[in-house]
Amino acid sequence: MGLTRSIFGFASNGCSTARILSSSSSSSTLFNRFTRLSPPAHRCLPTPCRSPSFFIRQINMQAQSIAARLSSSGILQTKGLIGGNWTDAHDGKTFEVSNPATGEVIANIPCMGGKETNDAITSAYDAFNSWKKLTAADRSKRLRKWYDLIMAHKEELGQLITLEQGKPLKEAIGEVSYGAGFIEFAAEEAKRVYGDIIPSPLPDRRLFVLKQPVGVVGAITPWNFPLAMITRKVGPALACGCTVVIKPSELTPLTALAAAQLSLEAGIPPGVVNVVMGNASGIGEALLNSPKVRKITFTGSTAVGKKLMAGSAETVKKVSLELGGNAPCIVFDDADLEVALKGTLATKFRNSGQTCVCANRILVQEGIYSKFADSFLKAVQDMKVGEGFGEGVVQGPLINEAAVQKVETLIQDAVSKGAKVVLGGKRHSLGMTFYEPTVITDVKNEMRISTEEVFGPVAPLLKFKTEEEAIHMANDTNAGLAAYIFTTNVQRSWRVSEALEYGIVGVNEGLVSTEVQLLFSLLFVLVASKIV
Template identity: 85%
Template sequence: MAAHIALRRSSKLLTRSYVSSSSSSSISRRFIRQMSMDTQGAAAELRSSGLLQTQGLIGGKWTDAYDKKTIEVCDPATGDVIVNVPCMGRRETNDAISSAYEAFKAWSKLTANERSKCLRKWYDLLIANKEQLGRLITLEQGKPLKEAVGEVSYGASFIEFYAEEAKRIYGDIIPPTLADRRLFVLKQPVGVVGAITPWNFPLAMITRKVGPALACGCTVVIKPSELTPLTALAAVELSLQAGIPPGAVNVVMGNASEIGDALLESPQVRKITFTGSTAVGKKLMAGAAGTVKKVSLELGGNAPCIVFDDADLDVAVKGSIAAKFRNSGQTCVCANRILVQEGIYEKFANSFTSAVQDLQVGNGFREGVSQGPLINEAAVQKVEKFIQDAVSKGANVRLGGKRHSLGMTFYEPTVISDVKSEMLLSREEVFGPVAPLLRFKTEEEAIQMANDTNAGLAAYVFTTNVQRSWRVSEALEYGLVGVNEGLISTEVAPFGGVKQSGLGREGSKYGMDEYLEVSRLGQMIYQFLLTSVDFIHTVIAGEICVFGGHESCMRCGHCLSASFELEFVHLPTY
């Protein structure tokens, strides 16, 4: 078995650059020692619960990498290694694809009600294990436990929703152009799906893709982030317990390049769904062209948060903080730019900064913590680069702007004012706890500033003017717009971007279409004299009973009633 709990301190992360003084260094060392004990305890607890799976899943079997290579999964709050997991590649992925392809033949033939029951059981198990799954998310991703448990509820909601939507995949009947023709539209599962998911929502990004895929009758090969694979493995373990058959869901992790290439090159994979950076999304889109796969992409954002001078200040401050600092600013729909009308700029900036100052930074397992660590050192360095660029061009740091005294990858919640459109903080997605404040004068200027980006995922508007809220929302070039709210994602509404923020939609009934193919069936209706049940059976049911496989309708009441139903619907009466 590839996994073992190493639980060693990653000393290379504890360099002097993480602390500002010998005093804070001492605080950091005490903090790390305490948190290391939390890592050990959490890992042991999860192992005893059976949710700490540490192998890939191929065809219903837990599997090591064929060459026995492993990768470390670390706690970002401490640098401790939680476990080692397999570093899989092309061979394992090809086998997972083959397993999914074989499983598709049976899974797609189940009735919608049968698939629905499996999904409902999976949802029930996710909710029953909500606390443990939340602890696992905090352990490997770092977000506060309250947020992590909330993610489990949010992620499970997609499984619950699609358990019901599985029974509502409707086709269509098109009025024919000729009297003896009938035209039907059928919706059928696309086939094997390759799902590539990110580290920032390690459960919800799995369920938001796998839920509708399974509901439609597809099977899936999941490639979770190598930074947070444990939550994905726990989730699919529960899917097996729910009765979802072996091979319907597979998990491979490790060598991203090899896994991605295998998914793109295989003709058995008919769809790629990806959440991640725009740069990687473009490569996947180009690679999918080789076998002309369906593609849905949820890519990077640069969300504007527009605060007009007629906004309710308290609502705007609370909503902007929720939109900006959730998950330490590591979400694709984070308020990346806060545009404030000049009449209330200083008042908003003061109230906003005061509220941000109350955010408590720390290990996600600690009560009262509202901001955990960033995912890794590269994320911290990106934040530092963006802030340095802004300050060098005239921006002012009102709060934060440096690494937290706790060390590691903890960063102080930061507010920067007098940010200009040419700064990196305005042009690119920072993916960290940094709130840039920009000024605007008029509604037209705000819309122009908001749309001046290649991204188009989410936007936020704060105003008490209903006419303005509609006018501005409809002018914004974004797939999602929240008015007077900072949390906008839900399982019942479509989620997705425009421009270079992606293609397709996830969630809601519209998310089902991404996993379905539309087929047109044309049928010529002949006018026969109906003389016997056997003749009806031969002409209409196609000589083989579609319900029981019997050779004669007299053996099965189902096909007899179906035949007469077809007679009245499609054939003239003699």
């Protein structure tokens, strides 16, 4: 997405452009990543009676009240976690975490770096020796308790996500349930990390393989899903017997700290889960350089992912990367218009378009283009924009000013090359980083808005004639994360799914990354109803 501030900072725009696909198809692969084999309130038009300044004052009061409640409940933590101890930076430095809806500072957090990260690595390494020796059943019980605690605090965690990330509260609470699902799944699968018996070419021998934890895992996570991106990495790692050092985004560290607090309450021993944040390059270099860290798992920009992959080679670490997307959403003439409209809106505007699997390009066949565009425009026009705690709000602010500026740049480039803004296309009257939901027509596949990940509430509409043309347009990118198809022709659904060069293909479905049981980077087709 291009928000990378330094080599490891703001990694977490969720994405740029890259193709990271896995050939694995078994749910056990989720755990193989962490094991080694031994041996081998407000519509688009402003409400006239309230000014943005009044709106922000109201938010400030509400946000302060929520932050106070979270602090008194113990959910809001403002220090790093190393070896089970809440810790300041060694030099006392801090950085601010702000509410993107208002710019108001929520908390001052320790600005940690290489020293604190090395301390966390040592704690994780020491804890690994005992954690890996626990039975799978014991680890499973503790993970299950962690899941239960996350769900028991679902409302508070949702409020915290909205406070520091900005997404609507309903979405934030949904993320908590989604994120907790990774812990629940890992708790169950911890008991099923089986070995293998392999036939030997020699008559008097038997070969067997034991799966053992790799060791300390460095987990670098993004800001767009500040809980779920942690649990999907940490849950499987802990289930296998690994320990972790988490580096959350500097933009949303509070959710990570809250999750870590609940892990301690669940009986996960000190040192098994550690959290450091602050100096991104210092933290990243420490994770890469330490021979005690045996695996790096990262979600974020392609630029940072490349550096992590290269840096991991020095100590031969295992690496898992979830990088950028440029998802096409293809609507064929034979699509059920209502299903296509609902699915496209969901995949484009969830989290204000700040997801790496959201539709970046909406390709509509010419026979249905005008009808779809009219219905889509009306639906987007009715979207309520506002701060995440507002009733009925479906679009919150963008994460920061850099995100807004990128959206503006891409729209300006498209307009200069012949595209037309038919809705939105400018900052919202609410101010701050609110941006109007935007629809652009006459978009060409070679425009930057088609080739780069937008990461904002902007829907470019492109027209195509034939199935072959749609496939060519969809595959004309360096990204390969997710794609979407809307059609009522079952033969076409299979044919196009196989032709698309993407890791995830949703058929008549706009939400494809919510299936905990299906690994995110695998090639699968999510088939919904309306196929005839």
